[in-house]
Amino acid sequence: MTTVVAGVGLVPFRTPRLSETYDKLGEQAIRAALGDAGLDVTDLDQAYAGYVYADSAAGQTALYGVAPTGIPVINTNNYCASGSTALWLGRQAIESGSAQCVLVVGFEQMVPGAIGSVYADRPESLWRFAASRDAHRPLSDAPPAARYFGDAGQAYLDRYDVDVRLFAEVAVKARRHAGANPFAVFRDPLTVEEVLASPHVYGPLTRLQCCPPTCGAAAAILCTPEFARSRGLDDSIVIRAQAMTSDTAATFSGDAIELVGGGIARRAADAVYDAAGIDPLDIPVVELHDCFTANEVISYEALRLTAEGTSDRFVSDGQNTYGGRVVTNPSGGLLSKGHPLGATGLAQCAELVWQLRGTAGARQVDGAKLALQHNLGLGSACVVTLYERLTRS
Numbered sequence: 001m002t003t004v005v006a007g008v009g010l011v012p013f014r015t016p017r018l019s020e021t022y023d024k025l026g027e028q029a030i031r032a033a034l035g036d037a038g039l040d041v042t043d044l045d046q047a048y049a050g051y052v053y054a055d056s057a058a059g060q061t062a063l064y065g066v067a068p069t070g071i072p073v074i075n076t077n078n079y080c081a082s083g084s085t086a087l088w089l090g091r092q093a094i095e096s097g098s099a100q101c102v103l104v105v106g107f108e109q110m111v112p113g114a115i116g117s118v119y120a121d122r123p124e125s126l127w128r129f130a131a132s133r134d135a136h137r138p139l140s141d142a143p144p145a146a147r148y149f150g151d152a153g154q155a156y157l158d159r160y161d162v163d164v165r166l167f168a169e170v171a172v173k174a175r176r177h178a179g180a181n182p183f184a185v186f187r188d189p190l191t192v193e194e195v196l197a198s199p200h201v202y203g204p205l206t207r208l209q210c211c212p213p214t215c216g217a218a219a220a221i222l223c224t225p226e227f228a229r230s231r232g233l234d235d236s237i238v239i240r241a242q243a244m245t246s247d248t249a250a251t252f253s254g255d256a257i258e259l260v261g262g263g264i265a266r267r268a269a270d271a272v273y274d275a276a277g278i279d280p281l282d283i284p285v286v287e288l289h290d291c292f293t294a295n296e297v298i299s300y301e302a303l304r305l306t307a308e309g310t311s312d313r314f315v316s317d318g319q320n321t322y323g324g325r326v327v328t329n330p331s332g333g334l335l336s337k338g339h340p341l342g343a344t345g346l347a348q349c350a351e352l353v354w355q356l357r358g359t360a361g362a363r364q365v366d367g368a369k370l371a372l373q374h375n376l377g378l379g380s381a382c383v384v385t386l387y388e389r390l391t392r393s
Contacts, residue, residue: 001095003239004228005387007037007221007352012183013113013338022054022109023204026062027250029217029346030105030135032085033068037233041066044221045099047073048089050106051093053118062107062217080291081377082106083218083345087171088244088383090222100227103279106347107217108340117212125379132252132259142202146210146292148378150203153294155256157204162174162312164204167293168195169315171209171335172236173279176288177321178332179360183347185214185338209293214338218346220353237356240388243271247380255296261376268384269374271302276386278370280304283386285355286326288374288383290333295376300328303374303384322365330355330363345375345383 010030013027017026026049034041041063049059059075061069078085083106090104117124124130128149137151152166172192178184190208197210228235245264252259273280280303288303290296297311305326306314319325331337331351334344352371354360373385 001097002225003091003094004223004225004235005198005220005237005239006223006233006235007033007039008230008353009033009036010218010347011216013214013216013340014186015146015185016110016215017112018127019109020052022058022107024067025109025215025217026107028068029281030063030103031106033219033221035101037288038110039101039221039231041069043101044069044071044103045101045147045290046071046093047103048076048086049073050076050078050086050345051108052077052079052082052301053108053110053341059105059142060224064107077380078381079377080289080341080344081375081381081383083245083374084343084375084383084385085345085381087220087345087349087385088242091239091242094222094224095369101221101223103216103219103221104346105219105278106343106345108266108342109215110158110340111212112213115143118259128252129259130280132254136321137256140202141142145242146202146205146256149292149294150201151256152207152260152283153205153292153300154203156294156298160312164196164298165390166312166315167209169205170293171195173321174329174335175305175332177330177363178336181332181337184332185212186336194294205292211291211334214340216338216340216343216347218343219353220346236388236390236392237353238388241272241275242383244381245381251380260295260298260378261380261382262298262302264380264382265299265374265376265384268382272384272386283370283372284326285330285352286328286352286366286372286374287331287333287374288328290329290335291339293335293348295358296328301376303372319320327365330360330365348373352387356387388389
């Protein structure tokens with residue numbers, strides 16, 4: 001069975017200082033998605049909510065701002081992949097026949113500064129990752145996420161003997177794309193020199209190569225083709241294939257790139273390409289998980305957008321942007337649009353639906369009929385989703 005993406009909604013991302021509370025953000029995104037689909041909350045059979053920094057049953061709190069309907073509400077927490085985990089569950093509900101129309105929503109109300117632990121009296125969920133990192137890398141008091149991805153970035157630079165400017169060019173591209181996105185937090189252009197001169201964080205990473213703490217929300221309405229036709233909905237955008245992966249023993253082998261999801265992203269992407277029967281080089285637009293510039297580069301190769309070890313040339317030749325082979329993160333990505341953890345996966349979904357509809361405005365990738373989404377959360381969860389615009393006769 002095919003899953004139709006009948007509607008999407010997104011609220012402008014904001015820094016914590018300027019944001020509303022998570023329940024208001026979630027409510028606004030839900031209303032926007034319902035309005036985009038042309039449906040009422042009473043049309044929903046189930047709801048799935050993704051978030052990280054909120055108490056249990058926060059999905060109900062956001063949905064009840066629209067209306068308490070009595071439907072099942074399932075809450076998911078998979079770090080940065082929480083939103084796309086909700087999407088994965090919603091698609092499963094549709095394709096299993098257990099629901100005809102579902103809501104998936106992601107939201108986050110973050111605080112300023114680097115992500116830290118909430119509980120001091122129990123094991124951290126990333127303790128295996130920390131143990132593997134510390135066994136193979138020097139100790140540091142840098143923020144944990146920056147250490148993981150900074151180590152991976154340095155491993156990439158060393159492995160392929162490329163210059164750190166590669167990562168800075170990714171940050172410049174992100175700002176250039178975000179300049180056309182009214183939902184993005186940071187829209188002012190940057191130069192490579194400005195990126196490299198910004199305060200050093202860890203390894204090859206400077207501040208302008210790290211995504212900012214962000215608040216926001218996004219939502220999507222999924223349904224069966226039959227439901228869409230019965231209600232006269234737009235059924236042209238579908239999920240053609242999707243895969244979700246977690247860690248294997250290889251993650252903890254000592255390879256810094258494996259530790260941040262390089263391998264699990266490749267496995268998820270390969271499963272999607274195999275299921276859809278397509279070549280990754282046929283994809284014109286991708287929203288990928290650029291929490292740090294290093295991870296965008298690693299993800300180019302994990303998603304097979306370019307061959308292993310060729311990202312330097314891929315970027316320098318402009319193959320990752322408009323006029324090149326594939327436009328990566330037309331939204332500005334996590335680096336510039338922002339990264340409200342639970343909302344990111346659904347924000348990526350919204351951007352790609354707009355791209356496939358041809359309604360992305362100045363960000364539009366001409367003639368896009370396929371679009372790929374990659375959303376990663378350490379711990380780990382990786383969700384890769386392929387969307388398609390169907391041509392009706």
